[in-house]
Amino acid sequence: MRSDEVILMKIVILGFGAVGQGVARVISLKREHLLDKYGLQLDIVAVADRSGGAVFDQGLDPELLLKTKNETGKLSQYPDFGVEGFSGLEILDKVEYDCLVEVTPTNIEDGEPALSHMLKALKDGKDVVTSNKGPLALSFTQLSEAAQETGANFKYEASVGGAMPIINLAHDTLAGSDIESVYGILNGTTNYILSRMAKEGSSYEQTLNEARELGIAETDPTQDVDGWDAACKIVILANSVLNLERTLKDVKVEGISQITPEAMALAKKEGYLIKLIGEASQDVLEVSPRLVKEGSPFAVEGTLNVATLKTDLAEDVTVVGKGAGSIETASAILSDLLNIWKAS
Numbered sequence: 001m002r003s004d005e006v007i008l009m010k011i012v013i014l015g016f017g018a019v020g021q022g023v024a025r026v027i028s029l030k031r032e033h034l035l036d037k038y039g040l041q042l043d044i045v046a047v048a049d050r051s052g053g054a055v056f057d058q059g060l061d062p063e064l065l066l067k068t069k070n071e072t073g074k075l076s077q078y079p080d081f082g083v084e085g086f087s088g089l090e091i092l093d094k095v096e097y098d099c100l101v102e103v104t105p106t107n108i109e110d111g112e113p114a115l116s117h118m119l120k121a122l123k124d125g126k127d128v129v130t131s132n133k134g135p136l137a138l139s140f141t142q143l144s145e146a147a148q149e150t151g152a153n154f155k156y157e158a159s160v161g162g163a164m165p166i167i168n169l170a171h172d173t174l175a176g177s178d179i180e181s182v183y184g185i186l187n188g189t190t191n192y193i194l195s196r197m198a199k200e201g202s203s204y205e206q207t208l209n210e211a212r213e214l215g216i217a218e219t220d221p222t223q224d225v226d227g228w229d230a231a232c233k234i235v236i237l238a239n240s241v242l243n244l245e246r247t248l249k250d251v252k253v254e255g256i257s258q259i260t261p262e263a264m265a266l267a268k269k270e271g272y273l274i275k276l277i278g279e280a281s282q283d284v285l286e287v288s289p290r291l292v293k294e295g296s297p298f299a300v301e302g303t304l305n306v307a308t309l310k311t312d313l314a315e316d317v318t319v320v321g322k323g324a325g326s327i328e329t330a331s332a333i334l335s336d337l338l339n340i341w342k343a344s
């Protein structure tokens, strides 16, 4: 039954690639459901890409945003409300909104432009939801403190494991337990490559090239295969789940490029697989290739992610899910938006 009172949440989306477009699609798909179940109306009042943006305080049409981006490649071409050369920071300064959805590209050098976007929003007392790993892996404490100072909500479920629930699971569902460590396969591209190598006995280079052709690995796959993407995620978990103040430079990182078909075959003979594992605990912060037992929950194939939270009361809790994808990642962003609404 539709709730009598409709609560309006005005959203700014910075970045309109795979995830930003997924968010628009999900808001469009779930519009009636959100109104009926929660009495919540999500209005996108501004969106930006590199061309500029589209701004309308009465709410932009998500389908028209997607159509405009699809047909012209530029949000600034949005009929009537498109603006050329409007930067993310200008939008946050001029537009009236409740929540920033920050989904620009991950930058692990200095976290920009996302770090400045998030800090501005939080300092202005606006809620922030993001899938962007860079600023969190580099400046988690600064962002959390900015949120605490103004009482703004800061949510980032999608930044680790895409649609795989882990951060809110640790914070909410496992709230009474102490979490001692986190252990997981946190990068889909490398898991795909290692799964194929194990199955087919193929070389690393050959399998990487095939993954590139299929669009699973990026043209420049360095951040994935050298372990830096997984390192960003494990450092976010160390901060958010284990309350350890760590940054990316504290992670010991080894990628998968040295893994040979011979090593794979040897592991297989003994009943093991080689996987790229991230681990965070009081004493360990590391990403490296390790052996996992065939048939264990960590023997996941393809681009899946998996993680185990080791707790004092609930013992081991293991989750598996899609670590990437437009709609999948947007689902985690929607759940953060709903959690903000529920807490308000």
Ligand SMILES: NC(=O)c1ccc[n+]([C@@H]2O[C@H](COP(=O)([O-])OP(=O)(O)OC[C@H]3O[C@@H](n4cnc5c(N)ncnc54)[C@H](OP(=O)(O)O)[C@@H]3O)[C@@H](O)[C@H]2O)c1
Residues within 6 Å of the ligand: 014, 015, 016, 017, 018, 019, 020, 048, 049, 050, 051, 073, 087, 088, 103, 104, 105, 106, 107, 113, 131, 132, 133, 134, 158, 159, 162, 323, 324, 325, 326, 329
């Ligand atoms: N894709 C996934 O499945 C996934 C999963 C989990 C987390 N993430 C993270 O989510 C974030 C977004 O990922 P994505 O796959 O959507 O990236 P993407 O497809 O590369 O899209 C990035 C978007 O940001 C825009 N952009 C770049 N610089 C900007 C700026 N200065 N101001 C405003 N917009 C700017 C780009 O504009 P143009 O369109 O004009 O180029 C593009 O629309 C990344 O941090 C990524 O690591 C992605």
